[in-house]
Amino acid sequence: MEPVITRFPPSPTGYLHIGGARTALFNWLFARHHKGQFILRIEDTDQIRSTDESIKAILDAMDWLSLDWDQGPFYQTQRLDLYREYLQKLIENGSAYYCRCQPEELEKRRQQASAAGLKPKYDGLCRNLGLGPGPDRVVRFRTPDSGTTVLNDLIKGPIFFDNSELDDLVLQRSDGMPTYNFAVVVDDITMNVTHVIRGDDHVNNTPRQILIYQALGVKLPFFGHVPMILGQDRTRMSKRHGATSVMAYKEMGYLPEALVNYLVRLGWSHGDQEIFSRAELIEKFSLDNVGKAPGIFDPDKLLWLNAHYLREKAPEELTVLLKPYLKSFNYPEKPEKYLAKAVKTLQPRVHTLVELAQSMKFYLAESIEYDPAAAKKFLTPEVKEAFAKLTGAMGTLEVFDEAGLEQVFRRIVVDEMGMKLGKIAQPVRVALTGMTASPGLFEVIDVLGKDTVLQRMKLALAYIESR
RNA sequence: GGUCCCAUCGUCUAGUGGUCUAGGAUAUCGGCCUCUCACGCCGAAGACACGGGUUCGAACCCCGUUGGGACUACCA
Numbered sequence: 001m002e003p004v005i006t007r008f009p010p011s012p013t014g015y016l017h018i019g020g021a022r023t024a025l026f027n028w029l030f031a032r033h034h035k036g037q038f039i040l041r042i043e044d045t046d047q048i049r050s051t052d053e054s055i056k057a058i059l060d061a062m063d064w065l066s067l068d069w070d071q072g073p074f075y076q077t078q079r080l081d082l083y084r085e086y087l088q089k090l091i092e093n094g095s096a097y098y099c100r101c102q103p104e105e106l107e108k109r110r111q112q113a114s115a116a117g118l119k120p121k122y123d124g125l126c127r128n129l130g131l132g133p134g135p136d137r138v139v140r141f142r143t144p145d146s147g148t149t150v151l152n153d154l155i156k157g158p159i160f161f162d163n164s165e166l167d168d169l170v171l172q173r174s175d176g177m178p179t180y181n182f183a184v185v186v187d188d189i190t191m192n193v194t195h196v197i198r199g200d201d202h203v204n205n206t207p208r209q210i211l212i213y214q215a216l217g218v219k220l221p222f223f224g225h226v227p228m229i230l231g232q233d234r235t236r237m238s239k240r241h242g243a244t245s246v247m248a249y250k251e252m253g254y255l256p257e258a259l260v261n262y263l264v265r266l267g268w269s270h271g272d273q274e275i276f277s278r279a280e281l282i283e284k285f286s287l288d289n290v291g292k293a294p295g296i297f298d299p300d301k302l303l304w305l306n307a308h309y310l311r312e313k314a315p316e317e318l319t320v321l322l323k324p325y326l327k328s329f330n331y332p333e334k335p336e337k338y339l340a341k342a343v344k345t346l347q348p349r350v351h352t353l354v355e356l357a358q359s360m361k362f363y364l365a366e367s368i369e370y371d372p373a374a375a376k377k378f379l380t381p382e383v384k385e386a387f388a389k390l391t392g393a394m395g396t397l398e399v400f401d402e403a404g405l406e407q408v409f410r411r412i413v414v415d416e417m418g419m420k421l422g423k424i425a426q427p428v429r430v431a432l433t434g435m436t437a438s439p440g441l442f443e444v445i446d447v448l449g450k451d452t453v454l455q456r457m458k459l460a461l462a463y464i465e466s467r
Numbered sequence: 468g469g470u471c472c473c474a475u476c477g478u479c480u481a482g483u484g485g486u487c488u489a490g491g492a493u494a495u496c497g498g499c500c501u502c503u504c505a506c507g508c509c510g511a512a513g514a515c516a517c518g519g520g521u522u523c524g525a526a527c528c529c530c531g532u533u534g535g536g537a538c539u540a541c542c543a
Binding site: 009010011013043045046048049099102103106107110114117119120121138156159160161162165166167169170172173174175177179180181183184199200201202203204205207225227228230232234235236262265266267269271272273274291292293294295296297298300301303304305307311346347348349350406409420421422423424425426428429435436437438439440441442 | 468469470471472473474477479480481490491493494501502503504505506507535537538539540541
């Protein structure tokens with residue numbers, strides 16, 4: 001069995017989007033599963049729209065997702081000789097011909113044709129003129145006008161196309177650049193690609209490509225067309241459906257493993273399993289379990305997965321990842337150990353790194369602000385006595401840890417004062433965090449440390465006095 | 468318009484003729500846990516688009532209808 005070779009061929013006309021990332025991922029997984037190779041190829045033959053920034057953005061995103069390639073990146077603009085060589089073969093064997101029709105005329109004739117109720121395909125004007133090269137001339141493929149082309153799709157099964165429906169597509173533009181359908185074929189042939197896995201928006205291109213393979217007398221690769229990812233309104237994902245750029249998810253505080261897990265499960269499944277490690281993915285991924293129906297991108301489920309992976313991370317590791325996000329909030333610097341301890345208490349309560357950074361505020365800021373409603377409700381004269389006693393008791397504590405703290409609280413509040421712990425926990429929480437929702441009270445006290453806790457308790461006492 | 472693809476809870480999906488009074492996940496709602504909020508646990512509600520066949524028997528096979536999507540460039 002020949003080794004599997006897959007490829008991901010983005011065109012550098014923008015950032016890597018969610019759909020492209022999934023295609024890349026499927027190709028990567030398929031190659032890794034079969035212990036084959038994964039190629040990265042930059043399809044930059046559209047010189048007007050291709051940019052270096054886009055190339056960098058795509059590479060960055062691939063890197064963030066840990067999708068490494070074994071060959072490339074190859075650039076089509078550096079392979080022009082190859083396309084010319086293959087084009088010559090087609091011209092020589094009569095499968096391609098020069099055409100001098102100009103874009104404007106073509107457009108006009110297309111409109112006339114559809115006005116007359118005909119297919120707006122190329123009318124074959126230059127087909128048998130025997131034209132040679134010349135300025136403003138393109139090379140077209142001579143599509144058979146009868147017969148059927150079969151695409152045996154790995155995902156969708158056999159699909160039949162009448163060749164008469166296809167027209168004579170342009171192979172080489174008047175500027176000498178190959179067009180997509182031609183360059184892909186030449187590249188996939190010369191790179192020995194065995195499996196072409198791509199979005200099913202390419203299904204209709206495939207018969208044209210198959211015809212080119214055949215005209216070249218070359219063996220076909222396997223094709224697998226993956227259904228598209230749709231937005232909430234069931235149309236193709238685009239900017240108006242929210243963030244579509246992979247890197248935008250990084251900025252929003254998502255973990256690459258969450259995005260990968262989400263993307264792979266959108267269109268592929270393995271029984272009832274939802275969570276997959278990278279190793280499991282490689283082991284279990286198969287085209288057989290890729291569905292045929294398009295999927296709608298569901299931000300809620302992604303968020304859930306992200307929260308899941310956030311919870312799984314070791315606090316120290318998460319702290320490292322959190323640093324850049326913390327920075328954007330301009331908090332005072334704190335030691336790594338302190339950060340990790342604080343992170344640990346917040347981990348199960350947040351969904352993104354941004355949310356985590358945001359919720360670190362009461363641990364990091366010099367002073368806290370009371371939520372007005374919370375202060376009004378909980379920082380009242382009736383907790384004064386308890387606050388005073390608690391502050392005093394905590395001040396004398398030798399070991400300032402969770403268990404000891406809880407003991408002190410229970411002794412004073414429950415035993416001595418005969419109150420329910422809950423009655424006093426909320427006010428203390430407000431005094432320490434400014435909010436009514438936070439990690440466990442004793443965890444918070446433990447992380448904050450004696451000095452800060454006593455200081456904030458005294459501040460709260462003063463606040464109560466002043467109202 | 469033409470060509471092609473698709474169709475199970477709101478969403479992602481399991482399901483490949485009988486085990487389906489259709490399973491899981493997410494989202495929603497309720498309860499438990501509890502110092503709050505989360506996490507976690509338990510529970511509720513929620514789907515085979517429709518119509519014909521084939522068959523002893525269809526979510527599963529066939530046809531049609533409807534609905535949705537993609538493509539229809541000297542873009543990829």
